[in-house]
Amino acid sequence: MTKKLPLILFFLGSLFAYGQTDYGILIKSKITSPSVWPSNDYSGLHQITAGMNSCSIDFLEDNYKNDLYCFFYVTGNPTKIDFMEVLGGSPTCGQITRTIPYNKDTFKGWFFSGCLANAEIMPLHITRPDSNPKCKEDPITLNNGWNWQYQFDSEGWKNLPAQFQEQPSITFKIKDLPGYNSQANVHFIAGYEKYGQYTNTVTYSIIGCSPELAEKKPTANSVKCNNTATGSVTLKFESPLKKDDQFLFNLYRVNPVAPDTGFIKSIKASEKETENKTYTWEGIAAGTYTIKYQAQSKFDNGQIVGSSAIVTDSFTIENKDQLTFRTTAIQPKCSGDPGSIEISVTGGTSPYFYILDNGIKTPLTKNPDTINGVTDGAHTVTVLDSHGCIEN
Incomplete structure (x- = not known):
């Protein structure tokens, strides 16, 4: 007699397919090739529980060759995961249980090698090792996802291209996302598409791509008069600014001594001011400095350079002997x-x-x-x- 168990997904508590929280767990299980089921037993089970929420995967005769999934949201702050494998009706494996520590903010995943099937337990909560903002040419890496969606500003959610789906970690560039057209922001979510359930949203501001330096060490000119802010520095770029972009330059003192520590000031320069692929920043006092800069939309009023800022080599503006x-x-x-x-x-x-x-x-x-x-x-x-x- 062949026994079949119906596919049962347990969602304890008040969570439904249309609910959304920031943390989830996705389980991917598949029958192992060495597994030999008794001829009268084509059923088995993987079940995982975290706190009050749980889901199960049932193995049947007609799905034993497939990757099988279940997903649930994690609510509260459970401190452990309970995992169970059961081979129904057979003493070959019986029941196997495992308990592992769990912290929803640090959990990196876990792999179970079973008698019946292997299981991969994956966290779903997007993390990013890089920071905001990003230029369209900058690589973006996102972790702890599976199925991925994005939207520009408020244009509606779209699936990332197929090569990024069913991947726990992805790297891409904004310019390669279909529909990119100089928007100001891009948002990402990850989850399990089959149930339409996604976790937290990650947002990047999109900044202009900064022209690279033709010379890493700028040309510095000494102050004109002793102890006056009359020095200057000239930067040379490999390419011009793009239309509707502007430069944001930040000046930093090297090896600062109080009170002039670190950051000194910011200025902006327009496309017209840098049309010859050079810019001279005047009115700088004697000292040793670096400049961090990036291109921005001319509509961006921010004064902070992001992680993609370009940094010059240090340069020194010499003082003049007193006349x-x-x-x-x-x-x-x-x-x-x-x-x-x-x-x-x-x-x-x-x-x-x-x-x-x-x-x-x-x-x-x-x-x-x-x-x-x-x-x-x-x-x-x-x-x-x-x-x-x-x-x-």
Whole structure:
């Protein structure tokens, strides 16, 4: 006599196919090739329980060659999983039970090698080893799923392509998802499609893809005047910004010393400002820095660069020596003749200029140089360098 058991799925508690929680367990079982069933017994059972919820897989004569599944949501905070294998009506295996520790936030899965069948117990709760946001070219990895769906903004859920289905871990790029067209966000869920039951939602913001650096070390220019924020740095890129994108640049001090620790400031640069695939950031004080940058939509007002930010090599903006000068009055040889003033300049950036008594700016042709034809009396001398710096 051949016995057949009906396929029974136990969902204890108040969970139904249309319910949704953040955590689930999926069991995949299949009869092992060494298993030899007695001719009068074509039935068996795998059952798994976590807390108040459970499901079972029944093995019958007409499904023993198939991968069989059951799924249930995990509610509360159970601390163990109970697993049972039964070969109905046969003393060959009888009943086998196993108990394993369980934490819904850390459970990585478990494999049971049975007398009747093998079972893979898989957690369903999407985790991601990478962070938000993402460029369409960045790889995205998602773990702890099985059947996968996505949606852009609020456009409706769609299945990921077939090569990503029935996979506990997947890696892909946003640009390869059908329907991508410069949307702002993409959402993912995973679960067991046959029952239409899915767990938590994971969301990524979509940012512009950042042009790579043509030179990892930017070109730094020293400050123009001592202890002023008049230095600059020039970045060169391999490609231009895409339409409707902008750069977000963040400046960081290397080996910072309080109070100027770490992050200094952010600026944005438009497509037009970088159309020659270069950008010069001006108004930077002397110091050693790196720049982290990424491309964003010009509609994005965020000031934080994400994990896909590009980081320059460190660069140093040098300080300038303080401009100082010394004047020496040279008396005339004869009474009533004009005298002279000798000027000697150090620091700053040549060429140098002088202004006598609020007159015109006149270049110093050598250093030291002499101002001739100075009348008797008190005079004021101002010295400037090529950047207009003066002695403080």
